[in-house]
Amino acid sequence: MTTTSTPPTAAPATEPPAGPPETPFLGRFLGRFRTPAAFLLGAVLLVGVAPLVLSDFRLGLLAKYLCYGIVAVGVSLAWGRGGLLVLGQGVFFGLGGYAMAMHLKLADAAATGETLPDFMLLYGTEGGLPWWWQPFANPAFALAMTVVLPMAVAALLGALVFRRRVKGAYFAILSQALAAALAIWLVGQQATTGGTNGLTGFQGFFGYDLNDPINQRMVYVVIAVALLLLMAAARQLFVSRYGELLIAVRDSEERVRFLGYNPANVKLVAYVVAAGMAGLAGALFVPAVGIISPALIGIVPSIGFVIGAAVGGRASLVGAVLGAIAVAWAQSTLSDAWPAGWTYLQGLLFVVAVGFLPGGLASLRTVLRRRRTSSDRVGATKGVTT
Amino acid sequence: MSGEGLTVRDLRVTFDGGVTAVDGVDLDIGPGDLRFLIGPNGAGKTTLVDAVTGLVRASGSIRFGGEEIIGEPVHRIARRGIGRTFQTATVFEQLTVEQNLDIAAGAGRSALTLLRRRRNVPESVGKALEITGLTALRHRPAGVLAHGQKQSLEIGMLLVQDVKLLLLDEPVAGMSHDEREAAGELLQRVSEDRTVVVIEHDMEFMRSFARSVSVLHAGKVLSEGTVAQVQADAKVQEVYLGRASEPEPSVAVPVPVPAPVREEV
Numbered sequence: 001m002t003t004t005s006t007p008p009t010a011a012p013a014t015e016p017p018a019g020p021p022e023t024p025f026l027g028r029f030l031g032r033f034r035t036p037a038a039f040l041l042g043a044v045l046l047v048g049v050a051p052l053v054l055s056d057f058r059l060g061l062l063a064k065y066l067c068y069g070i071v072a073v074g075v076s077l078a079w080g081r082g083g084l085l086v087l088g089q090g091v092f093f094g095l096g097g098y099a100m101a102m103h104l105k106l107a108d109a110a111a112t113g114e115t116l117p118d119f120m121l122l123y124g125t126e127g128g129l130p131w132w133w134q135p136f137a138n139p140a141f142a143l144a145m146t147v148v149l150p151m152a153v154a155a156l157l158g159a160l161v162f163r164r165r166v167k168g169a170y171f172a173i174l175s176q177a178l179a180a181a182l183a184i185w186l187v188g189q190q191a192t193t194g195g196t197n198g199l200t201g202f203q204g205f206f207g208y209d210l211n212d213p214i215n216q217r218m219v220y221v222v223i224a225v226a227l228l229l230l231m232a233a234a235r236q237l238f239v240s241r242y243g244e245l246l247i248a249v250r251d252s253e254e255r256v257r258f259l260g261y262n263p264a265n266v267k268l269v270a271y272v273v274a275a276g277m278a279g280l281a282g283a284l285f286v287p288a289v290g291i292i293s294p295a296l297i298g299i300v301p302s303i304g305f306v307i308g309a310a311v312g313g314r315a316s317l318v319g320a321v322l323g324a325i326a327v328a329w330a331q332s333t334l335s336d337a338w339p340a341g342w343t344y345l346q347g348l349l350f351v352v353a354v355g356f357l358p359g360g361l362a363s364l365r366t367v368l369r370r371r372r373t374s375s376d377r378v379g380a381t382k383g384v385t386t
Numbered sequence: 387m388s389g390e391g392l393t394v395r396d397l398r399v400t401f402d403g404g405v406t407a408v409d410g411v412d413l414d415i416g417p418g419d420l421r422f423l424i425g426p427n428g429a430g431k432t433t434l435v436d437a438v439t440g441l442v443r444a445s446g447s448i449r450f451g452g453e454e455i456i457g458e459p460v461h462r463i464a465r466r467g468i469g470r471t472f473q474t475a476t477v478f479e480q481l482t483v484e485q486n487l488d489i490a491a492g493a494g495r496s497a498l499t500l501l502r503r504r505r506n507v508p509e510s511v512g513k514a515l516e517i518t519g520l521t522a523l524r525h526r527p528a529g530v531l532a533h534g535q536k537q538s539l540e541i542g543m544l545l546v547q548d549v550k551l552l553l554l555d556e557p558v559a560g561m562s563h564d565e566r567e568a569a570g571e572l573l574q575r576v577s578e579d580r581t582v583v584v585i586e587h588d589m590e591f592m593r594s595f596a597r598s599v600s601v602l603h604a605g606k607v608l609s610e611g612t613v614a615q616v617q618a619d620a621k622v623q624e625v626y627l628g629r630a631s632e633p634e635p636s637v638a639v640p641v642p643v644p645a646p647v648r649e650e651v
Binding site for chain 2: 241245
């Protein structure tokens, strides 16, 4: 182990085909096609099978869980790979959700010949529509804002925070505070944001009637396709050189700095992308569930966004997404039967996952195998290549 | 051809508590030098390197390749071609040896390159693997490497980073005798076209490989010159070695060491 000479290698360094790892042929073959095959299977299940076998009600619930899955894609990137404990994703989820909801409210109002959304009429807003509502009447602008607004806020915040080398618990607390601040502000602006009630009661979705079950199914398909596309995009980031660099920054930020990179920029990209994904998830959540409100984006839901990823395996894309979907499902199922207990269970899940199984359920097999064989082969590469 | 020179003038580093770790250091390290910085614990060696690499705030002047670099952020200084290692080897343990080197080689990569998968590695990475003897381990996670191998990997990372000035903080600490010899030879090879500065406590190692030596004491440069000159300096013997020892024969590198001087302080 301690030799520094150059022993003869099994495979020559100048291998003509473009397969760098020296794995046996079969392994390389399986390795190359396993991911697309799994992706295809997921696509068939989500877009093909689920709408056929699930009732309208169940499919609607699944649409909601998939929105949490989209948030988890970003969480996996920022937290799992970048080490940024993003405990304030509710902010970005909320910005995207409200951007979409504002447009839907304005479109509904326009359809009935009004200029103000129904809730504003109720509160008797003086002086007409607030100026910052007006551009959201344009569907293209509103759609763009669901992603651009969260990303812009994340870019601004991240630039300030990462340059100052705020990290770890401080970063997490700051994110939390921001989520709380946004929720509190929204509650205070009853007349223009709907306050505690949030924005709800949407009738149409870009010309389609949301009360029609067929259109609800269409919304589901849009969400499922968005999730699949974002997972594919995130996977590309994971396996790219940027993904390797992000892990390097997570594990030793100082060292990366001495190699001539600015780690603040590396982290910023992950943070901004994750924010954009949370924003899109929020925007899709609105037509699927029919509401966006401060209670859906404050501190507790913000923690909820990361719990699923933690349980499933934050560094593993599929683990994080499945974890988020599973935890959201468990929450819906258990919180009805056992409302008080769910909060404790949720906390317990988080503590157990972070404290005892940092790789989440996705790492369970590796952990068990390592324990059984107790060999010194580190399973670290597993977490890197998923 | 042979790296860039480093010129330090009146460098001072004072920490928050009011402790002055570096107290007016002047240093001229010519291109292609293999300079050893020695001195007792707390002499300010590591702090000096920290100041040059931008890790701690300092006053005075640090010129590298003729340009003032004091006050620049760490990553900018790194991009100028100044690389360093730390007392404890820091490599990216979750990444493979090859990934470690690839990242070190990539500070200038465009966003588009970064977003693509790593299909092959730059030529310099293959060369560094060879020089450091890590070719067979290229696909192993760096975390499983032995201590000496991690240090070799760190030096390899500096090589692909294409630095012109290497600052190494105790690169052979914790190595066996054979590993030291190998590391020393590696340093000599590396210094053929680069400037190398080594902080070292191991006097025997220093005598075998140093081209020039600076002795630091209490934040100041106490003495400077060849190994023989420094060892013959009465001030050095008094302060650093704690006692007068018989002067070295005036032959420079490598000298068999008389027992009294071998002691590390």
